[in-house]
Amino acid sequence: MRVLDLSRVLAGPWAGQLLADYGADVLKVERPGTGDDTRSWGPPWWGEGDTRVAAYFTCANRGKRSVAIDLSSLEGLQQVRALARDADVLIENYKVGQLAKYGLDAASLQTLNPRLVYCSITGYGQTGPLAHKAGYDFAIQAEAGLMSITGEPDGEPQKVGVAVTDLMTGVYATTAILAALFERQTTGRGRVIDASLFDVQVAMLANQGANQLVGGKTPARMGNAHPNIVPYQVFPTQDGHMVLAVGNDGQFARLCDAAGHPAVSRDVRYCSNPARVGNRHALVPLITGWTLLRTTSDWVSLLDKAGVPCSPILDIAQVMSHPHVLARELRMDSGEPLYPPMVANPMLMDGHRLVSNQPPPGLNAHTACWQTPAQ
Structure with a gap:
């Protein structure tokens, strides 16, 4: 299963990493010279010199190969089209309509490859009054309700300590991709997936959203207390x-x-x-x-x-050294210089972790072998 990952930062790369852990050959297409923004989001850093990357990058790019392609050049566009022709899945998180300017939109690429599952991840989706806006996890947590129920009652609204909307969008996108691939076995055709951070965060309101819809009372910040259970x-x-x-x-x-x-x-x-x-x-x-x-x-x-x-x-720090974390092999310490310590995929099948044995890639490290499957 070949996945073309044109995404950057977190939501899209998280989906790509999940698919890599599940056994897909994931090729990450990055900007020449700089690559994914998160390569420079340090400190802390892993590696030295030209191979140094921020720890942030390592958390979402395990198991991938990397090629640097300039999408503003004719040669680069031809390379991406050639990759898409042979891919099973494409993941991208460009602004709405941006890839259509280059002929890399879903309609254009599915004309070349009708079996392609094309997943677009954006802040607000492909339609609606906010579709034009760029999406950032912090802003989405604010606008889609999460911050209104996070924090102390007499304090200011709070975001969650990790980018949960990005992460959950990556997980939702992965499930939709897998569903489309399963359906393709019968139909022979791919799907176009519209994954929106805003939509995911509204869905993530879960019982709090249901409380408002059913009870008619707007949930408020309660600190660490639960609205429906005591103590x-x-x-x-x-x-x-x-x-x-x-x-x-x-x-x-x-x-x-x-x-x-x-x-x-x-x-x-x-x-x-x-x-x-x-x-x-x-x-x-x-x-x-x-x-x-x-x-x-x-x-x-x-x-x-x-x-x-x-x-x-x-x-x-206590969590990473917790006896249960170690017993479950959630902490990965290979000891290899190119493989940073990481947190493993949380899923097990038949008692085994579904984790790729390939480290996060160096920028453009696989330009000579992108035409062949990863070994």
């Missing part, structure tokens, strides 16, 4: 904080028993989740008084035994 938030402990995620009435009863207050779970104000949601302002301070009496590790140990979801809040 389900961060609580202070004797030496820090922990997350308590009580998902049902049985778990709440076991929490109260473990804390030494079994009568609370039988109180009419707290015995059911709807009652706890309605009385959260009384219940949360009550539980806070309990959690402050023990350390985080003591609570985690106690509640794990009781079957109550509870977790410490770890920083990323």
Whole structure:
């Protein structure tokens, strides 16, 4: 399966990397001289001299080959058309209509290759009043509602700590590509996929979007609290904080028993989740008084035994050295100079990680062999 990746930064490259992990031959087409913008988004850096790239680039380009092609030249356009003629999938994230100027739009390339699955990733989609706008994850988080429900109630709206809209758009695009490839086995024809960051973020509102549509009340920022479940938030402990995620009435009863207050779970104000949601302002301070009496590790140990979801809040360094991360082989440390430490694909099949064994490519490292499949 050959994939032509004309995308850059994160959403498109993330989709291309997923397909590479699943076994596709992914050829990344980059600008001569500079390549993907994220090659220079450092520090931190991996490698030295001409091979140095930003860590950001390594997170989304594993398993690909790289060629540098100038799309403003006739020769470059001919090269891309030749690649598209033999490709199964093309991923691009240019502005709406930009590739049509070069004859690299879906209609033109599917005339050359009717089996081509053509995936366009944009900020706002191919149609609608905002289709002309460039799309950036931060702006989409703002305009598509995510920031309105992220942050403390009395604080400013907050974005999420990673570009979740970009990442989820890459995942959604990948599922659509795989569906189109599966359908092609029957029809013999490709599809044109319109993947929009804005659309994905609206879909990602999930239960919060449903709450507004069904309940007619606009969700607001609640900090770490949950709009539909109580107690389900961060609580202070004797030496820090922990997350308590009580998902049902049985778990709440076991929490109260473990804390030494079994009568609370039988109180009419707290015995059911709807009652706890309605009385959260009384219940949360009550539980806070309990959690402050023990350390985080003591609570985690106690509640794990009781079957109550509870977790410490770890920083990323702690996560990367976590025993479970290491046991699951999520952290990849090959020791090879050209292969940076990376986080593996989270999916396993038959107990094996679906991860390409090819490192993120150097710019134009495969110009001499792009006509042959990767080995």
